[in-house]
Every structure is written in C-alpha cells, then in structure tokens.
Amino acid sequence: MLNCQNICDGVSECLVKAGSSYRPDQLEAFSAAIEKETHPNARWALERLLENAQAANKNHSPLCDDTGIPHLFAEIGDEIVLPAAWLTAIHAGVAQGLRTLPGRPMAVQGNDIERVEQSKGLYDDPGEILPVPVVCKPVPGSQLSVTVLLQGGGPEIRAKTHRVFHKRSIDNVLGQSAEWMAEEVRNLGCTPAILAIGVGRSHAEASIRMLEAMSTGDLRKQSEWEQKITAIVNAEKAGALGLGGDASALGTFLNIGPLRASGIRVVCARPCCCVEPRRSTVAFSSNGSMALG
Amino acid sequence: MSEDETVRRSIQLQIPLQDSDISKLKVGDHIEVSGAILCGRDAVLPKLALLLESGNGDSIPVPLVGALIFHTAVSPAGIGPTTSNKLDIEGSIPTLSKAGVKIHLGKGSLGAETVTSLKAENSVFAITPPITALFAEKMLSQRVVMYPEEGMEALYEVEVKGLPAIVAIAHGETIY
Numbered sequence: 194m195l196n197c198q199n200i201c202d203g204v205s206e207c208l209v210k211a212g213s214s215y216r217p218d219q220l221e222a223f224s225a226a227i228e229k230e231t232h233p234n235a236r237w238a239l240e241r242l243l244e245n246a247q248a249a250n251k252n253h254s255p256l257c258d259d260t261g262i263p264h265l266f267a268e269i270g271d272e273i274v275l276p277a278a279w280l281t282a283i284h285a286g287v288a289q290g291l292r293t294l295p296g297r298p299m300a301v302q303g304n305d306i307e308r309v310e311q312s313k314g315l316y317d318d319p320g321e322i323l324p325v326p327v328v329c330k331p332v333p334g335s336q337l338s339v340t341v342l343l344q345g346g347g348p349e350i351r352a353k354t355h356r357v358f359h360k361r362s363i364d365n366v367l368g369q370s371a372e373w374m375a376e377e378v379r380n381l382g383c384t385p386a387i388l389a390i391g392v393g394r395s396h397a398e399a400s401i402r403m404l405e406a407m408s409t410g411d412l413r414k415q416s417e418w419e420q421k422i423t424a425i426v427n428a429e430k431a432g433a434l435g436l437g438g439d440a441s442a443l444g445t446f447l448n449i450g451p452l453r454a455s456g457i458r459v460v461c462a463r464p465c466c467c468v469e470p471r472r473s474t475v476a477f478s479s480n481g482s483m484a485l486g
Numbered sequence: 487m488s489e490d491e492t493v494r495r496s497i498q499l500q501i502p503l504q505d506s507d508i509s510k511l512k513v514g515d516h517i518e519v520s521g522a523i524l525c526g527r528d529a530v531l532p533k534l535a536l537l538l539e540s541g542n543g544d545s546i547p548v549p550l551v552g553a554l555i556f557h558t559a560v561s562p563a564g565i566g567p568t569t570s571n572k573l574d575i576e577g578s579i580p581t582l583s584k585a586g587v588k589i590h591l592g593k594g595s596l597g598a599e600t601v602t603s604l605k606a607e608n609s610v611f612a613i614t615p616p617i618t619a620l621f622a623e624k625m626l627s628q629r630v631v632m633y634p635e636e637g638m639e640a641l642y643e644v645e646v647k648g649l650p651a652i653v654a655i656a657h658g659e660t661i662y
Binding site: 234237238241242244245246248249252254255256257258259260294295296297298299311314315316317319346347350379380381382383433434435436437466467468 | 514516529558559561562563564565566567568569570571572592593594595613615616617618619620622635636637638639650652654661662
C-alpha cells in the first residue's frame with residue numbers, strides 16, 4: 194500500500210533529478226542549437242552548458258548553484274486512496290531532496306519585516322526552503338503524480354504578469370507577450386531561454402498556467418504560436434549568454450486556460466534560463482510502486 | 487586569425503591582476519583565471535562599497551588591488567554567476583573598480599554609466615555561463631573573509647584554477 198514514506202522518498206528523488214539533469218527534449222534542443230550556431234563565442238557557451246548538464250547528471254549534483262524555489266503540481270487520480278498526511282509527506286520529500294541535492298541554503302530567517310529586510314541572516318539548512326503551496330488537480334485514474342519545478346532567481350527579475358487588451362485578436366495578446374520576452378531575454382544573461390507563457394482570467398491563474406506550461410511543455414512538440422514567439426525572440430540575436438548569435442530561445446511553452454467575457458486577458462510571461470525548466474515527475478500507484486519520469 | 491581560433495585562444499591570467507593584463511584585453515576574448523578570487527553578491531558588495539566610500543577600506547582584510555570579484559554565492563550547491571545588473575551589485579562596481587578591482591565577473595548586461603566607470607579605472611566586466619558542475623572541478627579551496635552572518639552571501643575568498651570567462655565590457659566597448 195502507498196504510504197507517506199514512499200511519497201517522501203519519491204518526491205525527494207524527483208527533486209534531485211529535476212535539479213541535476215536535462216530532459217531528453219532539452220538535450221536534443223541544445224545539440225541542435227550547437228549544430229546550427231554560427232557565432233563562435235555563443236557556440237562555446239552552448240557547448241559548455243551541455244557539458245555541464247552531462248557532468249551534473251553523472252554526479253547527481255546541481256546544474257546551477259541557484260538551485261531554485263520548489264514549485265509543485267499534484268495530479269490526483271479520482272480512484273486512488275491516499276494515506277493521511279500525504280501532502281505533509283510531499284513537503285517532507287521536498288526538504289529531504291533539498292538536503293540531498295544539495296540545495297543552496299538561501300531561506301531567510303526572521304519575522305515578516307526581518308525577512309523582507311534580510312536582517313536576521315539565512316538558515317544553514319537548505320531543507321528550510323519551503324515550497325510554494327502545491328497546486329492540486331483532479332485527473333481520471335488511480336495514480337498520484339507529483340511534478341517538481343525548481344525556479345531560479347534570474348528569470349524572476351525578468352518575468353511579468355500584466356493585462357493585455359486583446360481586441361479580439363490572438364496576435365495582440367501573444368504578439369505583445371513575444372515583444373516583452375524579446376526585451377527581457379536581451380538582459381537575462383543566462384540564455385538560451387525557454388519562454389513560458391500562461392494566459393488566464395486573473396493574475397494568479399495566469400501565473401499557474403505559466404507554471405503548468407513549464408511542467409508539461411516539450412521542445413519537440415511546438416505549436417504554431419509557440420514557434421512564432423520563439424522566432425520573434427530569436428530575431429533579436431541576443432544569443433547564448435547575450436553574446437550574440439542564433440540561439441536566444443530554444444522554444445516556447447504556452448498554456449491558455451479558460452477565459453471570461455472581457456476586453457482583457459491576463460498574461461504571465463517568464464523567460465526561463467538555460468538550465469530551466471528544471472522539472473521532474475514522479476507517479477505513485479495505490480500499491481506503493483513508483484515511477485520517476 | 488579565424489573566429490574559431492579566437493575562441494580557442496584563452497588568455498591565462500593570474501591573481502593579482504596587473505594593469506598591463508587588463509590593457510591588452512578586448513571584448514570577446516576568452517580568459518582563464520587562476521589564484522585567489524573574491525566572491526560576493528547583493529548582500530556584501532554594497533557593504534564593501536560603503537566602507538571604501540567612508541574611508542574605512544583598511545578594514546577589508548583582503549587586497550582589492552588586482553582583484554577579481556565573482557558575483558556569486560558560495561554554498562554546498564557550488565558557485566555560479568548571479569545577475570550583475572541588480573542595483574546592489576552594479577551600483578558597487580564603480581567604487582570597487584576605483585579601489586583596484588580589475589575584473590568584475592557575472593552575467594547580464596550593464597548600463598552605459600557602468601561601462602564608462604570601468605573604462606576610467608582600466609577595469610573590465612566578464613561573463614561566464616552557469617556551469618556549476620564544471621566549476622566544482624576548478625575550485626581548490628574556499629574561506630569566508632568578511633560578513634559570515636550573511637551565510638552563502640558572505641564575502642568569500644576562493645582559490646581557483648583556470649576559471650573560464652569571456653570579456654563582455656572593456657575600454658568602453660561592450661558586447662551588448
């Protein structure tokens with residue numbers, strides 16, 4: 194039977210995998226970008242990033258020293274019976290994973306004011322980095338699957354959530370998003386980026402849609418608009434590390450949610466950096482078996 | 487020299503850096519740095535700048551003349567560049583350059599005023615990818631030199647061998 198220790202250990206393993214490896218679609222995209230890159234310095238940067246990913250994967254060590262803030266999605270099958278305290282077990286798994294990776298000890302100590310002002314120092318224990326509240330979603334079936342995303346600080350400087358007057362045109366909404374991304378990718382530093390965009394009815398929903406795009410996107414399966422947005426950003430020629438060249442963005446992950454009758458759409462756009470999206474998924478069955486993907 | 491040959495030619499630099507080392511650097515050059523570099527970021531660089539601006543630079547227990555400051559935390563997770571155009575970091579670059587820091591190492595573009603201040607002090611800005619797993623092989627030792635209360639954001643001295651970077655801003659020229 195599935196128990197809390199299974200969940201804790203599985204989430205821990207999942208977090209370490211998210212923080213120390215590229216997915217197959219990322220590896221393919223980097224190899225293709227290196228092949229096509231015409232700017233020698235940009236190609237050097239792309240080659241080092243791929244080499245770094247291979248070393249991190251081999252050693253199960255962090256891809257980047259900013260090991261990120263954990264964001265989690267839980268998809269709960271409508272036929273699974275979960276043990277009591279399963280959500281607590283997910284949190285325990287995050288802490289265990291951060292201690293194993295190891296995560297960067299960057300949780301700020303103190304009360305509200307002290308935390309904002311960072312005046313009481315940091316916890317030494319990376320396990321003190323609390324995950325953002327877990328997003329839960331019902332799905333058919335008998336599995337619990339948990340996706341871990343590790344969100345670095347650089348892209349948060351460049352991300353934006355804003356309303357767009359759509360004027361009944363997708364070009365207005367996504368075209369404007371692409372322009373934001375083109376401007377921000379120039380200053381990101383850690384390129385090539387993957388552009389994550391969520392469209393929703395509220396700022397909170399647009400942010401969750403953006404995260405969902407990161408948790409499900411595949412660089413080998415790009416829609417027409419995902420390809421268009423990537424092309425607009427790449428036309429700026431910021432290139433890897435901002436050195437110039439062809440690979441400013443490797444692709445786009447777009448998620449459009451249910452929308453409301455209104456003249457506006459809310460868009461959340463985040464240029465994920467060259468080690469992101471750092472994600473992994475673990476699926477649990479009622480009998481306690483686990484599959485790490 | 488072809489562009490590919492330029493990429494292959496890495497200029498070897500040793501801490502402490504000399505003015506002559508910096509004068510010969512050009513935007514796009516590949517460098518590899520060895521020796522004791524300083525590591526600091528948002529929390530400590532403004533504190534160092536404030537000490538220098540208030541005439542208390544003598545209390546800094548490591549030499550800044552000829553130094554390289556890597557904009558990074560130092561933690562069990564390793565090292566890697568943070569965004570240099572954050573206010574706390576970029577704002578400290580002119581004062582630290584005036585105090586003798588020769589290479590500021592990080593990532594992201596810097597503003598026109600910073601480009602000018604670097605030129606005035608014969609200092610440069612270099613960038614490096616976030617290749618933490620590879621950097622681990624370049625780190626020989628590390629120690630906290632100031633502000634231990636800042637944890638991973640303390641000022642560290644890290645002994646490195648062959649730390650790779652590309653010159654992004656030098657002598658008023660920039661890749662951005």
